[in-house]
Amino acid sequence: MAQQMTGAEMVIQALVDQDVEHIFGYPGGAVLPIYDAIFQQDKVEHILVRHEQGATHMAEGYARSTGKCGVVLVTSGPGATNAVTGLADALLDSIPMVCITGQVPTPLIGSDAFQECDTVGITRNCTKHNYLVKSVEDLPRVLHEAFYVATSGRPGPVVIDIPKDVQFALGSYAKPNNGSHPTYKPQTEGDLEAIKMAVDLMLKAEKPILYTGGGVINSGPEASVELREIAELTGFPVTSTLMGLGAFPASSDQWLGMLGMHGTYEANMAMHDCDLMICVGARFDDRITGRIDGFSPNSKKIHIDIDPSSINKNIAVDLPIVGDCGFVLEEMVRIWRSRTNQPRTEALSGWWKQIGEWRDVKSLQYAKSEKVIKPQYAIERLYELTKERDVYITTEVGQHQMWAAQHFHFNEPNRWMTSGGLGTMGYGLPAAVGVQAAHRDALVIDIAGEASVQMTMQEMSTAVQYGLPIKVFILNNERMGMVRQWQELLHGGRYSSSYSESLPDFVKMAEAFGAHGIRCEDPAELDDKILEMINSDKPVLFDCCVTKDENCLPMIPSGKAHHEMILPDTADIGNIIDEKGKVLV
Amino acid sequence: MFKPSWDLERNQLVERHTLTVLVDNEPGVLARVVGLFSARGFNIDSLTVSETEHDRHRSRITIVTVATPKVLLQIKLQLERLVPVHRVHDLTAEGKALERELALVKVAGKGENRVETLRLAEAFRANVVDASIDSFVFEITGRPNKVEQFISLMQPLGLVEVVRTGLTAISRGKEGM
Structure with a gap:
């Protein structure tokens, strides 16, 4: 009743x-x-x-x-x-x-x-x-x-x-019914014939790549298991969008790192030169494709997506499969197994050799320093000192976000929370509060920038009220770093409003909130202070003072294709982007 | 397979297509459809809407749009993503549909012009729905180019104003949507 x-x-x-x-x-x-x-x-x-x-x-x-x-x-x-x-x-x-x-x-x-x-x-x-x-x-x-x-x-x-x-x-x-709707009927089961065709293509490919995205994570943990399975069975290299990090383990030999605008050289070159691209739960976003007419010109493209409108929206694909990633990957594994039980090691050996050469470029390297904390170094240390723990990472938006994506490594899904599509500064601190509310005993870190974090700083008060000990690790360069970088690349180094003046004292601010404040300016002290942060049972604001004018590299400049990346040793980066690229975002 | 249904970066020519959309007639549904077109930069040449199944609260929306084949496909898929949308059919792509529009045309004049106006109206099978000593209102139904032609002929004869319903369309043959 x-x-x-x-x-x-x-x-x-x-x-x-x-x-x-x-x-x-x-x-x-x-x-x-x-x-x-x-x-x-x-x-x-x-x-x-x-x-x-x-x-x-x-x-x-x-x-x-x-x-x-x-x-x-x-x-x-x-x-x-x-x-x-x-x-x-x-x-x-x-x-x-x-x-x-x-x-x-x-x-x-x-x-x-x-x-x-x-x-x-x-x-x-x-x-x-x-x-x-x-x-x-x-x-x-x-x-x-x-x-x-x-x-x-x-x-x-x-x-x-x-x-x-x-x-x-x-x-x-009335209680909920069994979950159906007269007009809204998402298609979750991919077409079996199409999946068989996909496997046929995969069996023939010599330069394949799995390009995965947030859809794998949204599909649920089983989809990540299936992704690992298909990668292992096929021996294919795997790259992922920003949203998909963690679905495939960064510790795997088959992992190429993130792709796209600030992705690794090996991931982007492999996307450009591949003969078969298997896009799983990603949407060919402009951060991923670079210049569209130069995007992976010689590949056949398979696109698995639950949203039919994502298919053929930005990039024309050869074989669309509308369905839930988890379902499609599971079928793919089953069909692959029915065809062969051998990874195609020999056929792919030339491809892996080529990928090895791209890896040797070491596109994520940076000039080390003993005097100032390099932002990349700070993330590396944060990763090393937390990787054995039950850790969740959120970010704000900007350079620190990209450095986190590059230098923090994820082996499990649902561990990485970042604002990818909208690029919302101020996302990370409250997102960390939300994560901590769900996982009270986990280590939840917001990798932040000093500009972004001020947009939603008031939520520190929420964290304190509910005893949610989030760690806000601020890479403080006193700049809106990504804006500054684009002004260097595109606007002759005229740094219009891209610096943080009158910054608050984050240590005192932490204390004012009833949280714990830590400042670090010396690379030699960084490890100890990170440990102090981790071991605190309070919310922490960590003011990590880093190099002021570091650029986030590598980078596909706007208006360029995957093989036209700026690498850490590229000279004269202020003259790379042409007039056409300038109008892009 | 392996032939994309369209080729992305080549200069595709724009085409005029008539779409028919079956929706639940709930508050805001028209705003959703129209908002989708403006938000994604799609074009609307003509739009008609009315409830067609009262007992089930369903409406049919007829949209005429001009776009490249790639964008036409996106329009259809994006419309289908809206929760209250049942189905979307591209009538132009599916074969020759019946397309009609109704216009009310007010013409003022005396003497020879008035006689010529009536003669033309008869030729176009336009009905007189209002008359005064020095004016007529005609009702004309037909394909848009017929309506267009009638209006342009009325122009020199004392055209005062026109209202048009926009295009409505239905597929031929026994199959329904």
Whole structure:
């Protein structure tokens, strides 16, 4: 029999029925009934943030590190608009999220009421789907449907806008159904014939590469297992996008490192020269392809993606397979096994020899220093001193993010949380709070820049309040480093507004928050201070003062193709990008 | 296989296609469709929409767009990604569809012009739906180029204003969408 309850109680009951344990939110007039319902139960833990954007990134960190749906609760008007950046971020990175927003009561909608905004209008293009619930009768269905839409197919953020009178209204609650929808039907099972054709191509390839992305991680841990299996069976080299790091172990001999704009020389050259590219759960993003007409000119391309619209969007492919990566990889392994039990070591030996030569270029090398801390060195040490631990890494956006991707190594999925598509500065600190909320005993580190981290610094207060001992490792170069680098490359070294002046004292700031502050300026002291950070049971702000004008290399300059990389020893980098490249981002 | 259905960087010619989209008639569905076109830089030449199955709350949206084959495919796939969208058919790609548009055309004039106006209306099978001593309102239905031609003929005869519904279309034969 259907249970009678208020709309606000339905929200909580639906969260419980959807196995939600934590939500991130901020109260306000239009969500008071839901906060009242939260107060009267203990199944769902609410984490009070300091700004709604923080709540969305926490939910993203939570979702990416657990594979579950992240949940956000905010009020109407400014509560909703502050959440927009996080919604757009989750849309571009395909993160499952449900964001519940309060709305003014239905009779006041459209009257420019206090704290009213057109939430569904504003969020329409930055969500996978959104709902305005005008009647309590619709609420249970919408709540469950929102979780289904957010988590199935290509995941994404879903907004449920609930007017205050609907939160108060009584209605009958219904449990979730088995998860189906009359119009929304994601295709998860890849076409078997196409997978067989893919295996045929793989059996013939002499210069193959597996190019994997965030889809492998979104598909669930089994997909990473299948990816490792197919790589081992075939002996193919593997590279990954920024979003896919960890799906394939960086410790493997078959790992080429990340590809793309700041990827390794060997990964990008292998992409350029391959004869067969197997794209698994990646979307040929512009950071990956470089100049499109110079992209991997002589390869056959297989594209596995759960979203049909990703196929042939940027790059024309020869064999599309629409389906869930995990399913397709599993079938691929099965079919490969039925054809052969030998890796094609001999056929691939020339390819691996070539890759070895590219590896010898050592594109990630940098000039070491005993006087100042090199940012790359700081990440290397951070990795060495934490690799035996249960560690999760988040980042902000910029040079430090790329250095983290290059010099920190991941062997498991769901360990790396970064804003890839939208490139949201300020993502990492709240994302770390979200990760730590899900993994209380793990070591959670936000590798940050001093500029990015100030965008959401207030969430340190959240970390302190809930005893979430996140470590914020700030590579402080007193620059918006990536902006500065592009100004050096493209704008004659005119550093317009790309330096951080009047920086706060991060050690004192940590203390003001009730956290622990550490500063390090000397490479000789770095290890000890990193250990001090790891061993602290408090949240830590680590002010790591690094080289000020270091460039993040290697780099595919804008408007260039994979084989036209700037390497650490390339001279005169200020004159490489032509007029056409300058207009690109 | 191994022949992409289109060739990415070659200069593809743009084509005019008529798409028909079956959607749940829920609040905001039209904004979703239109917003998708503007957000992704797709073009809308004409748009008509109305509920067609009242008991099931379903609407048909007819969109005329001009795009390269590559973009046309993206438009279809992106539309299909929207949650309330049931199906999208490219009527132009699927064969010759029936395409019709309705226009109401107001023409003012006296004397010989007025007589000529009526003669032309008869030739185009336009109906008089309003008349006064010195004006007519015609209702004309047909393919867009017929409507276009009628309007341009009315221009010198005292055309006052025109309203057009935009194109609506349906496939031929017994199969439904």
